[in-house]
Amino acid sequence: MSTVATEKDNEVNPFEGITVGQLVAERPERARILENYGLDYCCGGKKLLEQACEEKGLDFPLLSREILAYDATHVAQGTDWTRAPLAELADHISSVHHAYLQLELPRLEYLADRVFNAHGQKYSHLAELREVVHHLSNELLAHTDKEEKVLFPWIKKLEAASSASELEGASVSNPIAVMEAEHAEAGADLEKIRKLTNSYIPPSDTCNTHRVYLSSLQELEQDLHIHIHKENSILFPRAIIREKELRN
Numbered sequence: 001m002s003t004v005a006t007e008k009d010n011e012v013n014p015f016e017g018i019t020v021g022q023l024v025a026e027r028p029e030r031a032r033i034l035e036n037y038g039l040d041y042c043c044g045g046k047k048l049l050e051q052a053c054e055e056k057g058l059d060f061p062l063l064s065r066e067i068l069a070y071d072a073t074h075v076a077q078g079t080d081w082t083r084a085p086l087a088e089l090a091d092h093i094s095s096v097h098h099a100y101l102q103l104e105l106p107r108l109e110y111l112a113d114r115v116f117n118a119h120g121q122k123y124s125h126l127a128e129l130r131e132v133v134h135h136l137s138n139e140l141l142a143h144t145d146k147e148e149k150v151l152f153p154w155i156k157k158l159e160a161a162s163s164a165s166e167l168e169g170a171s172v173s174n175p176i177a178v179m180e181a182e183h184a185e186a187g188a189d190l191e192k193i194r195k196l197t198n199s200y201i202p203p204s205d206t207c208n209t210h211r212v213y214l215s216s217l218q219e220l221e222q223d224l225h226i227h228i229h230k231e232n233s234i235l236f237p238r239a240i241i242r243e244k245e246l247r248n
Contacts, residue, residue: 021045
């Protein structure tokens with residue numbers, strides 16, 4: 001039985017061969033669409049969009065058309081971090097995302113303790129949730145400290161260097177690999193938190209503090225997704241490329 005190819009069948013998909021991270025790096029506002037479909041653009045940013053769709057059971061051509069329609073009706077917003085100086089991006093991450101974590105994580109630990117003490121007997125999952133929140137907080141605060149004291153100054157030195165003789169003996173890809181592994185661990189904790197909280201939906205009979213706690217955890221997830229995306233998909237790859245340019 002013969003089939004007739006339609007015009008859509010012959011269309012070239014502009015997002016073939018594009019990773020999820022690249023997609024958001026080009027237009028950060030596209031993150032809203034990916035979040036609606038549960039697509040991970042931070043820790044999972046290195047996956048091709050087509051592969052990510054296949055794993056989620058999504059229609060890749062249909063999603064691509066939705067992204068194109070969104071692009072056509074929305075003006076690109078904010079700084080293009082794929083072109084901004086590396087030092088500017090590193091400082092932005094520190095002043096915006098790291099500063100947010102330094103203020104918010106101690107608050108979330110306090111809320112985790114308070115809600116567990118008030119409702120732990122009624123809702124058994126609050127014990128594990130409290131444990132995950134404290135673990136994530138401790139790990140992220142240590143992680144951001146390492147970035148600000150070691151990796152970000154290293155990247156700034158890379159950008160300012162004019163020859164390979166000014167570089168350290170080791171490659172910047174080594175500490176980057178460590179940071180990316182820690183990002184993956186943070187992503188796993190976020191996934192646990194989402195599951196434990198039923199996607200941040202509060203019980204109907206709980207208190208306002210519990211509701212604020214869940215809402216704050218959801219805000220943390222959203223900010224961390226953007227934060228990790230800027231590092232994994234933009235800052236780190238550009239730093240590695242810069243080092244290769246100097247060494248070659």
